[in-house]
Amino acid sequence: MTDSLELKLRNFLNLYWLRPENGLITPFKSKAFENLKFESPSLDLSCGDGLFMAIHLGAIFENDFDYFKSTKAKDFSHDKMVDIFDDFNENYNVEFVKRPKIKIDYGSDWKQALLDKAEKLDLYKKLVLHDNNQLPLPFEDNYFKTIYSNSVYWVKQPEKLVSDIYRITSPGGMCSLEVLTPHRYEILYQLEKVLSPTAISILDRKRRENTPGLKELSEWKEIMQNAGFEIVEIKSVYPHKILMDIWNIGLRPISHLLIQMSDSLESEKRQKIKQEWVEIFYELFKPLLTIGESYSLENAPYLSFLLKK
Template sequence: MPTLEVQACPACGHGNDADAVFCGRCVAPLRVRKLADLDADDLRLCAAALAEVLEPPTAPKGRDVEADAHTAELLDAYLNLYWLRPETALWQAIDARTVHRWRSEHVRAPVLDLGCGDGTHVATMFGTRFEDSFDVFAGLDLQGADIFDAYDRQEYRPAVARRGDSVACGVDIRPNMVRRAASLGVYEKLIVGDATRLSLPDASVSTVYSNVLRDLPDAGCEAALREVGRVLRPGGHLILPACTPAWRDSLYFYPRGRAEAEAGNVEASRRMAELDRGRSISFAQQISEQEWRRRLERFDLEIVAREHTHSRETTRFWDVGLRPFAVPLLRWVNGLDAHARLLIKRALVQTLKKPLARLLSVPPGADCPHVTYLVRKPSRV
């Protein structure tokens, strides 16, 4: 008899199988080691890993490669936001660079940001710049399974330095994310809702940006694609960041864990699997372009362009980054006064710029783990 046990998702209430690692509806972590539970040995391993991934073997040695001025400015803007997650800053800057290349020709208002999170990514992508006094790490839940699923109105104080384009609509399943996004003043409308059941009218948006579609399990991904096909106007576009089948093996911890298992080193393999913290499976769709084409065409959507985005080197860096150190780092900076915190933030941003720009200069290559598709809904004749 199969077991009927379920675990309710603490974020959205969905009933998941007892052994599910992530929620099947909102991708919240269920059986992933909390950051607060990483011990000193874990952090030692992560520090060694960090040193390794900051020195990518294919990066040109002995000279600094300048990123183009626009990408360097994007990296600055994202580092200013995600200063304690430089891996996220690098990742999002690369993503925004790709969207920028398509922007003038293909990105039209109204824009729907599907799975908008706290909204800072798309706000920055569309030109908003924040004061460095704004700290996205203020008021987090350090004991939480997802430390970002929190909102403290007193602590979380966005300050806009330059206003970019507004975004017509943001949708996210987590109320805390929508509260954070609302506080930016960038979205005209925000909805706490499920990507698989949108409350928007048919043919009501011209562009959908969504980096949650690749995260959803098959049934959710299919339902969300159906909704994207429904709400897009003919001639409109979906911007779809997606993993390739090379994803898992391009990470840092997952392939090491597998190699240790193959060598019979059970304990070392278990440790690597714990440090993977589900990232090898959290993007549920690690599929080929051909498979995306097959799924999209069912909803009258076709891929019209593709950019190889993240190299294996940026992916390995993303897998380690400062994320494992988030809890001790935040405990430390939370104890400082606002001025000292800001000085440390500025110093860290300055220090990180150069190694990150070097990672940016590694070309992704055709076998890269992550691509972004430009998907079109054909115009009716």
């Protein structure tokens, strides 16, 4: 298992190299639903650009390819928030060393630019543009045998979304839903006692404001059960608070500048720097793959629910 996590750490760091904190946490996100078998018809609800799911399913990208190949980094500033990654240019092209082991039948997201990127993966048989705040979801009753979603907490009324996910799940079908709790941003609340409001704003990037669906474990359990699901398993996705503290700060405050600097490099120079960069963070983060647990389910910031209809 450690060998598998180390491989995923390297692959995710190669993908997210300018945001290495994302490279650190994504192996744990992948591990949390490693036992979910994608049986057809299958759905990745809020698939984004699909890159995370591709690596989860065994893909390895060429070293030259990464998450930062098409961004709006030059348009970002801390007083003018934009989604850096809501961008797609005609030169965006995904290069594989190894393709994902399977294909997923449907991927959906609310941003067309992300779906355009996902289409380049050839991972999803069909892509659907849809905002999950708009219910019902555009799928038939009792249709999907397998559903994965890591974003039910982004909507204003997650309980209604979970109920509709139940509607589109076939009898006996399995769902893996990842959800946030109020413990997600604990380090930001701690830092508010010592940092200025401006500094906190730089670190926060309006994340707390834009995640309305934070709920405690007991509330999420009630939502899943009220929808009709049987709870098969609940996991804390991240074992230790230090992982969340690193992620909550990381290189996020300067990522738009790092992206612009890397964009200004010639391809050969960029690749050389990236390779050394990834190796450094791999050595820094590798010991954290076996770090002990500091979270219980009750105070975990991020939970993975395995559900059955």
